[in-house]
Amino acid sequence: MTWPERILGVLAPLAAAVIWGGMYVVSKWGFGAIPPVTLGFLRVALGAVALVAVVAHSGATRTPTRTDWRGFTGLGALVTATIVTQFVGTDLTTASQGSLLTVATPVATLLLAAVVVDERLTRAKVAAVGLATVGTALVVADGGLDGSLDPAGVTALLGASVAWAGYTVWGKPLVARFSALETATYASVTATPMLALLAAGELWLLHRPLSSLPTDPAVLAAVAYLGFFATAAAWYLWYKGLEYVDAGTVSVLFVAQPLVGTALGAALLGERVGPWFLVGGTLLLAAVVVVGRARS
Template identity: 60%
Template structure:
């Protein structure tokens, strides 16, 4: 059995995942515009899934049985929907909309966790998520022009909402697979299952744009973007996100997602020389307090519901 201190440390793994996703903002400044969005998502998952598979193969873990694959394929469908809608939606909207809509993921996750897994929405969880959400909104309001949040492409906004809900689906319906197979196998085989699905969409995108794979520029920026997205924001982050699910409920893991925009803003200031908004410290303090409050909640009575879902 994992010692309490080790259990708490692993429960905080999704916070590291959120930090890695926060770095995607900086990476986008360096190279996202060089590759069409769905194709970029496909390359991201190919690199990430390949890296995860190498780890699994190196450990000598057995491949999934025929009976186990349907669950991984279903999770791969959630991955495909998340990546396609998130990347296209991001291209169609402005930065403020993208950041604001992305942090709706914790809300969707908590609601799905209650509806699908029977997780209780306690006063501590609801209060902590509200405080963290307010803190994130303060950070975003200081970072972007509030008026720009209302302007933009309606289709892009809708796609980002779908992407946020889809990642919540990947989290909630992934929990039984994580508890049964472990975070590494669940992240690896769900990623591998999504590769052919995203591959078909990427081929369709290139055909629609009148491009061929040879038209994608092979530059230091494009290679660095794909490597960061694949190794950092996919292989490492998805494993860490699922690792948290081994120890705490989906709704508790979800609160760490609020850290993503704050990390992105901090990295933008450190690496790109961007100014932090006046509310960054206040918003960051509120976000930290909310995350701390929710992260201290134990799984408690949710274990039985989770075990039942895994059977």
């Protein structure tokens, strides 16, 4: 691997993590207009349309086999689980809590990579798991930034971390056979009908027809950001890193997401940071640093 490729393997997923930091603030605001699962569906559907257009323009000629499509469908299911638990969890907590609690993703990715693709689990990685466990406990015990943490919200956000870890690890072989662009595209395409069914169920339970959703410029801008940037661009950039480095290394770069999300949540939504929340968040970030130093 050349040095420029190594740099790209780091910068691409790092940029994705920065975009996702802003996603929590945008989505938290958007839930006031569109229910969370429905907003997740619109996000992924728009992202899928954008990615399909790019793939068509790129002239990609590889045709997935039935086995490949089963793999893409599996990734789509993991994407669906991530979107639903992530958005529902954020709706039940705050933007800062949502961005920080999902920093458990790197640890979940390292553990899953050790089981699935035999990535070596060193003492440093075990120490990182311990730090992350204590950090998460302190975040929960702190009671959040503005009031108490909702147990269902915490559970959903931690579930989102595990689901995204699966998307990262099981996506690696498909990225190697196809490309970051094609893998992100086909995963989003297979996730779209799954999310459509869940969104339809959500709107039916809430007695809100699709025609009742607001279409003012601010809401459309939020959906566009989530679709074009937080989905199409960020998912491609995340998988682009997997073209050059392993899943564990890419997962370390997720640290930028909670930093950006917490900062924006405090700056734009007035969310306050409690002392134990900061201590727990610091331990979570320390876990990622320990892993990063061990892999460097």
